[in-house]
Amino acid sequence: MRALILVMDSVGIGMARDAELYGDHGADTVGHIAEACARGTADNDARKGPLAIPNLVGLGLGQACRLATGRVPPELGGPVHPRAMFGCASELSKGKDTSSGHWEIAGVPVPFDWGYFPRTRPCFPEDLVERLCEETGVIGIIGNCHASGTEIIHELGERHMQTGEPICYTSADSVFQIAAHEQTFGLERLYHTCAVARRLVDPLNIGRVIARPFIGSAAAQFKRTAHRRDFSVPPPERTILDLAADDGRDVVSIGKIDDIFAHRGTGRNKRGDGNDALFDCTLEAINDLKDGGLLFANFIDFDTLYGHRRDVAGYAAALEQFDRRLPELLLRLKANDLLIITADHGCDPTWSGTDHTREQVPILARANDRTWSIGKRGGFSDIAATIARHLGLAPLAHGTAF
Structure with missing residues (x-):
């Protein structure tokens, strides 16, 4: 019995309920990418045609989009009853920052406002x-x-x-x-x-x-x-990583996870240059992950290379490449493992500016043969609460297990 969290960095699925407060009313990372692909405006030498991510769709991504926005993006309809639990979640934490999103996924919403630098030049004191x-x-x-x-x-x-x-x-x-x-x-x-x-x-x-x-x-x-x-800075409360590490569980962090959590409870860290290398690290870590262990991975390219650069075609190609590799991971899962694929915020490449977008995120959860909708969750912390229950760890202060 093991648990894995895969964060597709910035793969949001529609504006959050408070998106207007952040200037993001109408943002929809996956939806707008799929629409651009369907129109042919995301075609380039590397990829062409509709967005092709059948494995994510099979796990319920299209249905998660329906829950979030009321519609399914082009070509993401897939099965009405996916091969996994599926849903969406809105962030409780303020802002649309990497740290806030990841900490909340790990069970610690951020109730305070971060400090920000003004949009002046110079901007630093x-x-x-x-x-x-x-x-x-x-x-x-x-x-x-x-x-x-x-x-x-x-x-x-x-x-x-x-x-x-x-x-x-x-x-x-x-x-x-x-x-x-x-x-x-x-x-x-x-x-x-x-x-x-x-x-x-x-x-x-x-x-x-x-x-x-x-x-x-x-x-x-x-x-x-x-x-x-x-x-x-370290999270203000104990996260699912802390609980697992303190209980002597095998913990592996992939990519920038150890930095995001200030190296607290992050166990063994594996790094790679880009999504493919990070996927390789994840596969290697799954092979060695002990019973009762937790793996937490971040796939950064979606955000850094394509979202912030407003590269729709590149983002679509990255989604398709990630999807092509998913079967390699699914084949390594044991019968009683829990896999959760999610995101930390949006970064709609069709949006103005180069910043993150305040969006809902998908939750795709593979565990045995459980295949139902977990609905619209009121916070990312439900992910950590579910993992704590699955691994038999003490409950966290936040979140409701699904």
């Missing part, structure tokens, strides 16, 4: 910048604004390599991001700079400081690497 430079020895910073990570590296990367000034920027999330060249600035130096920044932004209640290393010799060749690290 002057004393914060001065202290960061003083304590790290950099001569200054560049950027100091809201920006897309790939765009700002393209814009300022060459200057950064010449001057040694790190590129600092933020987004609509509660983040302080620092981009630096792996060779000219140095990876360990970047991590040290981020560790200092983490301490300095604590009084501002900033959720994450993110190291964004990149390589390349000129703007046209710059590429972010898999050596990203998130310096997060």
Whole structure:
């Protein structure tokens, strides 16, 4: 008896009930991608035609979309009675941040408001910048604004390599991001700079400081690497990871999960460069996961490579590739394992701007032959509550098992 949580980062299925408060009324990541594919506007050299994700549809994704929005996206109708439990959930936590979404999935909604930086230029407080430079020895910073990570590296990367000034920027999330060249600035130096920044932004209640290393010799060749690290504050309460670790269970985290939870209760960590590599890590971990164990994986490409970049065709191709690999995972499940596939927020690639979108998320739960609708859940914490019951762990403070 084991449990697995797979987070398809940003794969939302329709606006949350409070989406208008976040400027996201009408956002629908999966629905709008499927519609674009049906129209042919998501065709490119890599993929063509309607969105083809039969394995996710077979687990109930189309029916989860129906629960969330009242309609099934094109080509996602599938069986009326899928091969799994299916439903959707709205987030209780405030914001649409990675940390909030993952913590709530793990059983800890975030009741407070994160700190955010204003949409001004410069956007960071002057004393914060001065202290960061003083304590790290950099001569200054560049950027100091809201920006897309790939765009700002393209814009300022060459200057950064010449001057040694790190590129600092933020987004609509509660983040302080620092981009630096792996060779000219140095990876360990970047991590040290981020560790200092983490301490300095604590009084501002900033959720994450993110190291964004990149390589390349000129703007046209710059590429972010898999050596990203998130310096997060720890969750304010015990999560399902804490319960499992404290009970001596085998815990494996895949991708950036260990960073999101500030390395608390995350057990053995496996990392990979992109969704395919992360899927490989997940398969390897399933083979070794002991009875009573918990695996928690994040698949980042949907969000980072395609959602934030508003790349509809790329997002569709990533969904299709993830779907093609699902049978490999399903074949490794034991009879009494529980698999839950979900998301942490939306990032509708048809939406304006480059930020996350406040959306409902799918819950697709495979356990033995259970095949019913779990309905519309009032919070992501129902996922953790269900896993706690399945694994025989103590109940969490939040959530209702389905």
